[in-house]
Amino acid sequence: MFQKILIANRGEIACRVIQTARRLGIRTVAVYSDADRTARHVRLADEAVHIGAAPARDSYLRSDAILAAAKRTGAEAIHPGYGFLSENEQFAEACRAAGIVFIGPPPEAIRAMGDKAHAKALMAIAGVPLTPGYHGDDQRDERLLAEAERIGFPVLIKATAGGGGKGMRRVDRREDFLAALTACRREAAAAFGDDRVLVERYVLEPRHVEIQVFADRHGNAVYLFERDCSVQRRHQKVLEEAPAPGLSDAERRAMGEAAVAAARAVGYEGAGTVEFIRAPDGAFYFMEMNTRLQVEHPVTEMITGLDLVEWQLRVAAGEPLPLAQEQIPCHGHAIEARLYAEDPEKGFLPATGKLAVLEFPPEAPDLRVDTGVTAGDTITPYYDPMIAKLIVWGETREAARRKLEAALNATRIVGVANNVEFLLRLVAAPSFRDARLTTALIEREQNWLFATRTPPEWAWWALACAELEREAQAARAQAVARGEPHSPWAAVDGWRLNAPAERRWRFRYRGETRIVCARRQARTWSFAFVADESQPAERWAEVRYQVEPDGALLLEVDGLRTRVEVVVQGEQRHLFLTDGAFRFEAVAEEWRGGEAAATEGQVTAPMPGRVIAVSVQTGDKVAVGQPLLTLEAMKMEHTLTAPAAGVVAAVHCAAGDQVSDGAVLVEIQAAEASEQANAASAPSKEEER
Known part of the structure; x- marks a missing residue:
């Protein structure tokens, strides 16, 4: 087994590998960018090496910096995690040339499966079922469109070097094909440095079922059952579970054996995932093989009781697989949610x-x-x-x-x-x-x-209780600081000599603002709503509350007791209930005049990113929902569209620009305003004469 390994990744997978390595007595080296100096994986590792600036291309995608870090620290092996360089054949080759073990498949296997078109050709030879499609080298627009028409719409355009939903588009109509093809190529080139695509039949109502496989250098290969990863948005997984519901033992075995055949066809070693599309009739088709550990591998670990990272380390160190196929257990059910x-x-x-x-x-x-x-x-x-x-x-x-x-x-x-x-x-x-x-x-x-979710009436009162408690805690802290912890003047319990005190707050939820009144009576508070500050409250509800040791509030309203937590962040009030959460805003008196303020006609950047395409120019007429520009951020493309019909009054960006969150990118003059402006600027008949 290794004495020291380097993890060429970040985030939860780096932390996961470090934890397993520590359990096995292996020392770890983390790498980090400028943005990750204090990251959790850096703090967990035994050593850490800085490898560059925040953008991935300047740090986690720099194979030279990572190999230099491994040599500098004496690491014998590199675990690539998933993403970044995990499926980069050149990096695996560089590790081999440097005498450092790449904890993953050999470069030849990565190469074979990395090109999806070539991989499908290999799978056909190995007898693995394939989705009907075109996987050829002719990448001309007219050829790809002709193949799509032959296959029949809907089709799926997919980057041959892709993964993670990038460089992928479903196309339902011939008219939309070329625009989708352009977007796929652009996204694929940016993400993988390769803009080639393939076209396949889009299976309607499919399930995404994948098989976890493992192989060693001694000729052993097994499958560790399947995962259902059908629940997706933007072709990216949200929920994963194992085993896949509704599969018969025969189906499970057939898919598992096909996955092992796929792995053997490319001389695979280590952990890999063979992904299939399963049609409603039970037929399944090879989609791709991810030559690395998957984000969703924990559900497989939960049903088998095995540590797949440990298996990776042992196989990379030359050991045979720990178990044969018939020895791999499967018990219960596991589900993973990505936050x-x-x-x-x-x-x-x-x-x-x-x-x-x-x-x-x-x-x-x-x-x-x-x-x-x-x-x-x-x-x-x-x-x-x-x-x-x-x-x-x-x-x-x-x-x-x-x-x-x-x-x-x-x-x-x-x-x-x-x-x-x-x-x-x-x-x-x-x-x-x-x-x-x-x-x-x-x-x-x-x-x-x-669906719009409405908070219960008492949720507004819980916010007021939290405000009262915050005030009480602040008053107690000030009294202690003054050396008068028991002074009655520090109490904020609402006591008055002749009449009950009344407090009022304004809270807003999804555009609805309510005024909440609180009145102290004996040992309880009563709450009510008023429509206007000048009006007296009429219908009062008695509320008792107490603070739990963890800071949560235990409310009692009309005999019903419930636990709530309120977290304050600026003017935001995050209310956590036993069945969900709501986000309110505390509205100060001086803010009320600006509640309806808007920035009509301005299209702003929803996050920091890079403009990769601008589709309009000043003077263009646009319809509601018409694409204006494409922004690349967090490894994905985001198309910004026109919020209203009108005329483009100004464009404040160009392709290649880096823009900050909230930057105004395009201004649109509403159709009516544009017509009025044109009428005002047009010469009168007298002027024409």
Whole structure:
């Protein structure tokens, strides 16, 4: 076994490898960019080496810097994690030439499977079922369009060197093919340095089922069962589970044996994943092979009880596989949820920001949290916006699903937009609950997933209770600081000599602002709403509350007791209940005049990024939803569209520009305003004469 390894990656996978290596007595070296100087994986490792600036191309994609770090620290092997250089054949070759073990497959296997068109040709020879399509070398637009027409729409355009949903587009009509092809090529070139594509039939209502395979240099190869990764958005996985629901033993064995045949066809070693598309009739087709460990490997570990990273290390060190096929166990059901910094209600747009609060439920044998960040860390625009993975296990699928709901409910993320609430709805959605899984599940459940959720009436009162408690704590702290901890003048309990005191606050939720009144009576508070500051409150509700040791509030309203947590961040009030969360705003008196302020006609950058294409110019007429420009951020392309019909009044960016969050990129003059301006500037008949 190795004495020291270097992890050429970041985030949760780097942390995961470090933890396994430590358990095996192996010393670890982390590498880090400018953006990751204080990152969790850097703090966990025995040593760390700085390799460059924040952008991945200047750090984590620099094979020379990583190899230099390995030589400098005496690392015998390099674990590439996933992403970055994990499927880079040149890097694997460079490791071999430098006498450093690459903890992954040989370069020849990466090369064979890295080119998807070539891989499909190999799979056909190996007898692995293929989706009908075109995988040829002729990349002319007219040839690809002709092949798409032969295959029949809908088709899928996919980068031959792609992965992770990048360089991939579904096309339903001939008229849309060339525009989608251009976008795929551009995204593929940016992500992989290769703009070649293939075209395949788009299987309607498919499932995405993948097989975990392992092979060693002694000729042994096994499959460790399957994972269902059908629940996706933007071709990227959101929920994964193992084993795949609804598969018969015969199907499971057929897919597993096909996956092993695929691995053997390229002389594979180490961990890999063979991905299949499964049609509604049960037929399955080879999609691609990821020549690395997958993000979702923990669900396989949960149902088998095996550590796949440990297997990777042992195989790379020359040991045979620890178990034969018939010895690999499979028990229970596991589900993984990916927690992202993104805004589901804005098309899952990635988000950046500081993690002011980051809390997960305590880990247990049936609950695991994989993360590369801690509270106080910042989600930057340079890397994938995944915050963490929650992985649960249960005796049955329903038991695991319920545990995942509970784990998500106990998760607290404040400071950056995130998908926790979306995931809670997703795992409760009828299609997911009943295991009616397809890659279109999220689109099919739009009404459920994005239904407007109204907070209960007492939620507003909970906010007021939290404000009262904050004031009380501040008063007590000041009294202690003055040396008068028991002074009655430090009390803020609302006591008055002749009449009850009354307090008022304004809180806003999704555009609705309410005035909440609080009045102290004996040992309880009563709350009410008023429509206007000048009006007296009429219908009062009695509320008792107490502060729990962990800072949560225990409210009692009309005999109903409930636990709530309120996290304050600036004017935002994050209210966490036992079945979800809401984000309110505290509205100060002086802010009210600006509540309706808007920036109509301005299209701004939703995050820092690079402009890669501008589709309009000043003077162009545009329709609602018409593409204006394409922004590249967090490894994905984001198309910004016109918010209203009108005329482009100004374009403030060009292809290649780096733009900051909130920068005004395009200004659009509404159609009516444009017509009025034209009329005003047109010469009168008198002037013409």
